[in-house]
Amino acid sequence: KPQIIAICNQKGGVGKTTCALNIAAGLTILGKKVLVVDFDPQAHLTYSFNIGAHDLKKTIYSVIKGEASLQETLIEHNGLKLLPANLDLTLVETEFATAPKREYILKNILTNIADVQYVIIDCPPASGFLTINALTCCHEIYIPLQMEFLALKGMSRLLSLIGEVKKSLNKELLVPRIIANRFDSRKKLNNAIMEKVLERFGRQVFNTIVRENIAVAEAPSFAQSIFEYAPKSHGAEDYLNLCKEIIKPQ
Amino acid sequence: KPQIIAICNQKGGVGKTTCALNIAAGLTILGKKVLVVDFDPQAHLTYSFNIGAHDLKKTIYSVIKGEASLQETLIEHNGLKLLPANLDLTLVETEFATAPKREYILKNILTNIADVQYVIIDCPPASGFLTINALTCCHEIYIPLQMEFLALKGMSRLLSLIGEVKKSLNKELLVPRIIANRFDSRKKLNNAIMEKVLERFGRQVFNTIVRENIAVAEAPSFAQSIFEYAPKSHGAEDYLNLCKEIIKPQ
């Protein structure tokens, strides 16, 4: 049975998609079988695989609606599997608005997954229907955080949402873990906020800090992970170390 | 009657809030009377004014619900007015879900505004109910864009939404203008994408490019605009030039 990890943060642009892509690729390099799920209607993860999301006939939406099987919808790419998305995914909130157990629709389509050791879910910048579904079906949550103003503000909001989901929808949820992203040690602001985050969250923060690295931002335009695009970069080094931390038993 | 400008981009973290804050401050410095509207339930603009959004009794939600007047809800700060938000704003989508003319709820509360020359609206990273309301009530749209992968992808999506709003809800909408943000001329990626954006959008792109500048990211943690925090910085220079471009008759 796979370990299911949701990558969440309702703040925009903190690196959810970048982490989903590179963690999935790094775990694959370390020999794991990975499924990465695009759970954002904006489909940036899907586009990062050089897939024209808007032209796809079968996406995670089709699987949720029972119009296609998970197997026929998955796309294989460089040794890992992608469950793609596109704008159709915006329809689920209204279509399932009155359905009982509507917080379990993602969990239901992932239940019978076989031959996968990790499922990584990329969430949208919102704390609504889709994110709640991801929080309901995962074993653990990774929160990418940029060490800037309002990072902590957004955290309290997200933590109280996680608390509510743990209480009524997913009692097994582990304590969320924080990925410090786009860190630039020359920036006073990054250092000051990092200090506060460590003070407040201590061992919840991954030891590996993902540094600001232009190669990380460039890789998706070549439909590559950081490992394929710039294997010797700081970005590749940081993401590989992060993945080693992920698979190490805690 | 004020000029109403919506700052939109469904992509997260591109600088909508930062632009709203600093454009409002810059226009104020240039002698204009400005109201800045926080239209994001995450309330980062409100927090940037050092206001504890979650503790507010009166916010834009109260005005929309008719529970408070606009006048008593506005907060004056350094010569400009803020219409604050907090998480209550997430309620409007469901509460007005079946209301006729629900795309006009923002327009309605801004109709009788007096003694204001510019209204700047900060939108959330989504293309849903709130953004549609902002697009319906504004005269023009500014789109902050980071010159990175997927910037253009997101643009096509946003432009088709704007097209739909123009056709059926706001026929007077002007062509949107693009603010290049966080530009770093040493980055090949920024230069390459900028070239594509200029090629496709030409005169829709503001001449002023807002450069990557750490002072811009630091200023809100001191509840200051870039002008108060670092008046001699590149950030202050760029935002002031942007504001001069804004007030210049086109």
Ligand SMILES: Nc1ncnc2c1ncn2[C@@H]1O[C@H](COP(=O)(O)OP(=O)(O)OP(=O)(O)O)[C@@H](O)[C@H]1O
């Ligand atoms: N470590 C890094 N170094 C440099 N650039 C980075 C890094 N991590 C992310 N980025 C860049 O930051 C931008 C935002 O990242 P990304 O799209 O992954 O964030 P997100 O949280 O998924 O955004 P959204 O909320 O819109 O879904 C992208 O252009 C990405 O390439």
Ligand SMILES: Nc1ncnc2c1ncn2[C@@H]1O[C@H](COP(=O)(O)OP(=O)(O)OP(=O)(O)O)[C@@H](O)[C@H]1O
């Ligand atoms: N010109 C700039 N130079 C340096 N940092 C910047 C600049 N513009 C924005 N930033 C930083 O980028 C981050 C994202 O900016 P901001 O919160 O304004 O984006 P947003 O589009 O409003 O995000 P969201 O989609 O979550 O509402 C912030 O930490 C901000 O301080």
Ligand SMILES: [Mg+2]
């Ligand atoms: Mg994303």
Ligand SMILES: [Mg+2]
């Ligand atoms: Mg914002």
